Amino acid sequence: xxxxxxxxxxxxxxxxxxxxxxxxxxxxxxxxxxxxxxxxxxxxxxxxxxxxxxxxxxxxxxxxxxxxxxxxxxxxxxxxxxxxxxxxxxxxxxxxxxxxxxxxxxxxxxxxxxxxxxxxxxxxxxxxxxxxxxxxxxxxxxxxxxxxxxxxxxxxxxxxxxxxxxxxxxxxxxxxxxxxxxxxxxxxxxxxxxxxxxxxxxxxxxxxxxxxxxxxxxxxxxxxxxxxxxxxxxxxxxxxxxxxxxxxxxxxxxxxxxxxxxxxxxxxxxxxxxxxxxxxxxxxxxxxxxxxxxxxxxxxxxxxxxxxxxxxxxxxxxxxxxxxxxxxxxxxxxxxxxxxxxxxxxxxxxxxxxxxxxxxxxxxxxxxxxxxxxxxxxxxx
Amino acid sequence: xxxxxxxxxxxxxxxxxxxxxxxxxxxxxxxxxxxxxxxxxxxxxxxxxxxxxxxxxxxxxxxxxxxxxxxxxxxxxxxxxxxxxxxxxxxxxxxxxxxxxxxxxxxxxxxxxxxxxxxxxxxxxxxxxxxxxxxxxxxxxxxxxxxxxxxxxxxxxxxxxxxxxxxxxxxxxxxxxxxxxxxxxxxxxxxxxxxxxxxxxxxxxxxxxxxxxxxxxxxxxxxxxxxxxxxxxxxxxxxxxxxxxxxxxxxxxxxxxxxxxxxxxxxxxxxxxxxxxxxxxxxxxxxxxxxxxxxxxxxxxxxxxxxxxxxxxxxxxxxxxxxxxxxxxxxxxxxxx
Numbered sequence: 001x002x003x004x005x006x007x008x009x010x011x012x013x014x015x016x017x018x019x020x021x022x023x024x025x026x027x028x029x030x031x032x033x034x035x036x037x038x039x040x041x042x043x044x045x046x047x048x049x050x051x052x053x054x055x056x057x058x059x060x061x062x063x064x065x066x067x068x069x070x071x072x073x074x075x076x077x078x079x080x081x082x083x084x085x086x087x088x089x090x091x092x093x094x095x096x097x098x099x100x101x102x103x104x105x106x107x108x109x110x111x112x113x114x115x116x117x118x119x120x121x122x123x124x125x126x127x128x129x130x131x132x133x134x135x136x137x138x139x140x141x142x143x144x145x146x147x148x149x150x151x152x153x154x155x156x157x158x159x160x161x162x163x164x165x166x167x168x169x170x171x172x173x174x175x176x177x178x179x180x181x182x183x184x185x186x187x188x189x190x191x192x193x194x195x196x197x198x199x200x201x202x203x204x205x206x207x208x209x210x211x212x213x214x215x216x217x218x219x220x221x222x223x224x225x226x227x228x229x230x231x232x233x234x235x236x237x238x239x240x241x242x243x244x245x246x247x248x249x250x251x252x253x254x255x256x257x258x259x260x261x262x263x264x265x266x267x268x269x270x271x272x273x274x275x276x277x278x279x280x281x282x283x284x285x286x287x288x289x290x291x292x293x294x295x296x297x298x299x300x301x302x303x304x305x306x307x308x309x310x311x312x313x314x315x316x317x318x319x320x321x322x323x324x325x326x327x328x329x330x331x332x333x334x335x336x337x338x339x340x341x342x343x344x345x346x347x348x349x350x351x352x353x354x355x356x357x358x359x360x361x362x363x364x365x366x367x368x369x370x371x372x373x374x375x376x377x378x379x380x381x
Numbered sequence: 382x383x384x385x386x387x388x389x390x391x392x393x394x395x396x397x398x399x400x401x402x403x404x405x406x407x408x409x410x411x412x413x414x415x416x417x418x419x420x421x422x423x424x425x426x427x428x429x430x431x432x433x434x435x436x437x438x439x440x441x442x443x444x445x446x447x448x449x450x451x452x453x454x455x456x457x458x459x460x461x462x463x464x465x466x467x468x469x470x471x472x473x474x475x476x477x478x479x480x481x482x483x484x485x486x487x488x489x490x491x492x493x494x495x496x497x498x499x500x501x502x503x504x505x506x507x508x509x510x511x512x513x514x515x516x517x518x519x520x521x522x523x524x525x526x527x528x529x530x531x532x533x534x535x536x537x538x539x540x541x542x543x544x545x546x547x548x549x550x551x552x553x554x555x556x557x558x559x560x561x562x563x564x565x566x567x568x569x570x571x572x573x574x575x576x577x578x579x580x581x582x583x584x585x586x587x588x589x590x591x592x593x594x595x596x597x598x599x600x601x602x603x604x605x606x607x608x609x610x611x612x613x614x615x616x617x618x619x620x621x622x623x624x625x626x627x628x629x630x631x632x633x634x635x636x637x638x639x640x641x642x643x644x645x646x647x648x649x650x651x652x653x654x655x656x657x658x659x660x661x662x663x664x665x666x667x668x669x670x671x672x673x674x675x676x677x678x679x680x681x682x683x684x685x686x687x688x689x690x691x692x693x694x695x696x697x698x699x700x701x702x703x704x705x706x707x708x709x710x711x712x713x714x715x716x717x718x
Contacts, residue, residue, distance in 0.1 A: 336544070
């Protein structure tokens with residue numbers, strides 16, 4: 001039997017220090033272990049080499065996909081979560097790894113001038129290069145694709161699903177499709193040859209070159225112009241306004257169908273004067289035929305304490321858009337509402353009546369107003 | 382459980398009262414007076430029940446109004462049409478007051494004759510039938526006038542608003558499609574039942590074979606909380622259907638399930654609701670028949686020409702005139718993470 005030796009004060013503090021050190025080093029150890037596990041998983045997933053990057057010395061790379069031009073050392077994961085540096089090779093973890101596959105009405109994009117009343121195969125992949133405090137898809141947008149992926153979904157699977165679900169369109173949405181150009185281009189290029197339309201919902205924070213490449217396989221864009229205010233972009237979305245405006249111009253110059261989305265967050269971007277400036281810029285730079293949507297904010301993510309946007313604010317914004325001379329200004333996340341309808345700019349008749357995403361009546365066969373014959377821009381057949 | 386019982390109780394009470402009492406009661410001032418008189422003799426519990434019913438109706442109307450996004454102009458017009466209907470009711474009540482005494486007189490004579498059981502004198506029989514017809518015509522006249530106003534009212538509404546009214550169900554808590562509708566670009570459209578099917582897919586076959594009937598049984602119990610007890614036949618059909626959906630979900634590959642899961646979840650939940658809302662469907666059918674036969678108000682009239690909606694719309698108009706303005710937030714204090 002061991003004698004009961006009392007521990008000295010020095011020994012006691014020594015032991016206490018060891019325990020403290022152990023506790024302090026535990027979290028980094030767990031993190032390293034998780035990362036190691038993840039890197040094994042990453043290799044299992046057969047990620048492909050990413051596009052748009054430059055190799056720097058010492059295994060470092062510079063990502064040229066988005067205007068952040070971040071530099072990453074081996075083992076780093078990109079700010080958008082979609083890419084990682086595997087020993088000096090920049091790989092995409094988004095490839096074939098969607099986190100959401102749904103059959104949605106195309107109006108949910110929102111697209112109001114694109115095959116109204118049809119369904120789209122909507123695909124989302126984890127990750128995003130913005131950090132919007134009111135993100136409604138934060139559960140997947142703030143995650144690495146491989147962590148939230150639901151299945152291995154290849155271009156062939158997409159084509160198969162389109163056929164089974166009788167969809168004519170694939171919509172890349174929910175998160176930031178511009179951050180997975182490898183997957184997007186492959187699926188869109190493949191399905192396009194089969195007569196399928198491909199559309200993208202994006203925040204537009206991407207460099208012009210990758211965007212131009214994306215434009216080659218995409219038929220329409222819904223771009224979220226979050227505010228016409230750089231401070232809002234910096235403080236609420238974690239990025240800047242300039243590149244988004246540039247993207248809008250690129251899409252316009254590439255002659256792609258474009259719909260702009262502006263979600264009005266009460267107290268943050270509901271200044272009607274700034275909304276007016278935005279409408280004027282849209283008209284001057286992109287033309288009065290560009291579709292503009294004003295949407296109602298619902299409390300989400302880190303802005304849960306805010307109330308939903310008052311209907312009146314959305315109505316006023318829409319009116320400003322129309323008064324500015326834009327021909328097609330809509331409201332979304334606010335239904336039933338007159339702003340859900342498409343009105344003919346010539347005879348003022350409602351040519352498409354909607355209840356939210358549902359088309360109730362379509363008097364616009366092939367984009368021609370049934371009442372006066374006016375041609376409305378969009379993709380209609 | 383108590384909440385569900387309370388809600389379903391209130392729904393039944395409201396629907397029945399809406400269908401049978403609304404037009405009739407408005408047309409019969411004597412009935413109204415009788416009601417008022419009876420209140421004095423009512424027991425406190427009955428008074429409380431009436432108050433609850435009244436509150437429930439007002440809450441229902443508020444939920445509907447909140448879901449319609451009416452414009453200021455539309456509200457003003459609805460108030461105008463509603464006032465017209467109230468005026469019309471008053472006028473008809475005046476006429477009816479005169480007739481009603483004659484009806485009571487005629488029916489009392491007929492009752493006496495029947496009590497004697499010596500055959501009904503022709504003049505009494507004719508007089509009773511005539512007064513009955515006159516009474517009905519007054520009511521029908523009222524219905525037709527209200528229907529004409531309702532037709533005009535319908536023209537100021539958007540098709541979307543009409544659809545919302547036609548599919549609206551009286552409720553305490555607004556349904557998800559009104560309270561928190563699916564938004565543009567939103568990934569998570571949490572289809573009811575989808576999570577349950579996801580869990581069912583993960584159960585190992587051996588355990589599923591053991592537990593599947595229990596899963597079905599639990600689901601049926603949940604359903605019965607809403608509907609009341611199902612018949613044996615209903616339970617059998619429903620159990621077979623649920624088992625089939627679960628087997629289908631389990632047999633699917635991950636890809637297939639992602640594509641078809643929401644449809645299956647809809648089948649799992651909605652079809653159940655269909656089976657279980659049989660009495661509700663019957664009530665709706667009855668409502669439609671009643672409306673066609675008597676030419677009474679449709680849903681639009683019943684809600685928007687209901688006198689109880691007037692103070693609600695008045696307040697809403699006030700709110701629109703003095704909207705709450707939000708203070709601009711200091712963007713410097715908002716920090717992205």
